[in-house]
Amino acid sequence: MxxxxxxxxxxxxxxxxxxxxxxxxxxxxxxxxxxxxxxxxxxxxxxxxxxxxxxxxxxxxxxxxxxxxxxxxxxxxxxxxxxxxxxxxxxxxxxxxxxxxxxxxxxxxxxxxxxxxxxxxxxxxxxxxxxxxxxxxxxxxxxxxxxxxxxxxxxxxxxxxxxxxxxxxxxxxxxxxxxxxxxxxxxxxxxxxxxxxxxxHKRAEEDIRIDWNWPADVLERLVRAQSAPYPAAFTHHRGKRLEVLSAVVSTGRYGGTPGRVFYREGDGVVIVAGADARTGRNHGLALTRVRTEDGRELPAAEYFTSMGGYLTGRP
CATH class of the missing domain: 3.40.50.170 (Formyl transferase, N-terminal domain)
Known part of the structure; x- marks a missing residue:
């Protein structure tokens, strides 16, 4: 034809x-x-x-x-x-x-x-x-x-x-x-x-912004969905953009407020996740590799030198 x-x-x-x-x-x-x-x-x-x-x-x-x-x-x-x-x-x-x-x-x-x-x-x-x-x-x-x-x-x-x-x-x-x-x-x-x-619809900047009210398993898939060469999923730490390059769902269950930088688990750092995180029934998202605003890539365990504080959607 x-x-x-x-x-x-x-x-x-x-x-x-x-x-x-x-x-x-x-x-x-x-x-x-x-x-x-x-x-x-x-x-x-x-x-x-x-x-x-x-x-x-x-x-x-x-x-x-x-x-x-x-x-x-x-x-x-x-x-x-x-x-x-x-x-x-x-x-x-x-x-x-x-x-x-x-x-x-x-x-x-x-x-x-x-x-x-x-x-x-x-x-x-x-x-x-x-x-x-x-x-x-x-x-x-x-x-x-x-x-x-x-x-x-x-x-x-x-x-x-x-x-x-x-x-x-x-x-x-x-x-x-x-x-x-x-x-x-x-x-x-x-x-x-x-x-x-x-x-x-087409994806845009807002679609890759991490919402810590989402369950950890959905956030883990968002990170995989935004794999290189796609723009990485991102959050903010201490007012600066932080891209999440790899993450896994935590083994343990963690309670508190979504976005809290909480606990070292294996090679990752667990962030509290899920709108009902206060119940303590949720798994968190264990970040394993991140990229800073100035382009440095490093293991999350090296980036987070101490626990505490929060990751937020905006600065």
Whole structure:
């Protein structure tokens, strides 16, 4: 089939690579300009560079809503558009233009975790598996019929970076498998159960600020979800920002006020956690490695030279 690809960052790059390695003919690529947004500078393999290496025409757009792009798409005469990690709304006259419509590839197990940063949100929420879904695009974002979907398990110590590497390897088989089904004439794909749908926003600074009222197990997953190269989860100690690079749920149960720097346990320093910490029934979060405001990384047991005081959300 003649394919136009809409994509960005490493997800789009992997999709384009899979298409170029397939029997399908990539006739045009549409991608975003480079961005300085913190999350868009991560996993930033260039779709434009890969297309240029293979002499595929490239169009750079923030939004695909202008007459020039529409004319170029009509001229390209695609059988299908394939989109992965396209960051803005694609209007109906674009996604319905090809003979077979538009196939969107999304890094979650739809209908759950539509929208942005699905792997990070899924890890924070203790999902047991994540994956990649190829679905037909319709008027509701990430809501069209599912053509193909594959899942991988979330391990007990997996970080968001681990899950990225697990799921990015699913892009090629899911994308090409879905295209093969469409090319075969299949149209009876699986409607999404909208009662199970969830939609998440982009992550920002506020989303990585540690709230010591959260339970320790959720905070431990937040730290893993914000693994390098993502911006680290952070708190404040004595008015200065302190990033938490690694942590575990404490073995013991600790009572008191959330955020209290309380006890040395193993290689970590336990911080009291949970809105009901006063009951003494909660585990704490044992910080094991931190990074200071001036960029020093060190074991938490070295940073906290004495117990007492509090970690706070703001200075």
């Amino acid at each position: 003649r394919v136009v690809m809409f994509g960005y960052q490493t997800w789009g790059h992997r999709t384009l690579r899979a298409l170029l390695d397939s029997e399908h003919d990539v006739v045009m690529v549409v991608t975003h300009p480079r961005s300085e947004h913190a999350y868009e500078k991560i996993w930033s393999d260039s779709v434009a560079d890969l297309a240029a290496e293979h002499d595929v025409p490239v169009v750079i757009r923030n939004r695909p809503d202008d007459e020039e792009l529409f004319a170029l798409l009509k001229e390209a005469d695609p059988d299908i558009i394939v989109a992965n990690n396209w960051r803005t709304w694609i209007p109906p006259r674009i996604y319905t233009l090809p003979r077979h419509g538009t196939l969107n590839v999304h890094d979650s197990l739809l209908p759950k975790y539509a929208g942005f940063s699905p792997l990070i949100w899924a890890l924070i929420n203790d999902e047991t598996e994540v994956g990649v879904t190829a679905h037909m695009m319709d008027e509701v974002l990430d809501a069209g019929d599912i053509v193909q979907q594959r899942a991988v398990a979330v391990g007990p110590t997996d970080t968001a970076t681990d899950l990225f590497h697990k799921t990015v390897d699913l892009i090629a088989p899911v994308t090409i498998g879905a295209l093969d089904l469409i090319a075969s004439g299949r149209t009876d794909f699986t409607p999404q159960d909208r009662s199970r749908a969830s939609f998440f």
